[in-house]
Amino acid sequence: MKVSLNHDKCLSAGLCVVAAPAVFDxxxxxxxxxxxxxxxxxxxxxxxxxxxxxxxxxxxxxxxGSEQ
Incomplete structure (x- = not known):
C-alpha cells in the first residue's frame, strides 16, 4: 500500500489522524x-x-503498490 497526501488540499480537519494515528499526524x-x-x-x-x-x-x- 502506498499513501500520499496533498498538503495544498488539506483542510486541517484532523480526521485522518483520528482514523489512522500510526500513519498520519x-x-x-x-x-x-x-x-x-x-x-x-x-x-x-x-x-x-x-x-x-x-x-x-x-x-x-x-x-x-508497495515500495518496500
Whole structure:
C-alpha cells in the first residue's frame, strides 16, 4: 500500500489522524496533515482507507503498490 497526501488540499480537519494515528499526524503550527508512513502495512489498510474516505479536502491518495 502506498499513501500520499496533498498538503495544498488539506483542510486541517484532523480526521485522518483520528482514523489512522500510526500513519498520519498534523503540524503544530497550522494543523496541516502529513504522512508518517507512506508504505503502511496491510493491517493498517482499513484505517488508512477510512481516513481517505473521511478527508473533507480529498487530500489523501491510497494506492495498492508497495515500495518496500
Amino acid at each position: 498534523q503540524r503544530d503550527e497550522d494543523g496541516i496533515a502529513f504522512v508518517l508512513q507512506d508504505n503502511p502495512s496491510e493491517d493498517q489498510g482499513k484505517a488508512v482507507r477510512h481516513a481517505a474516505a473521511l478527508c473533507p479536502g480529498l487530500a489523501i491518495t491510497v494506492g495498492e
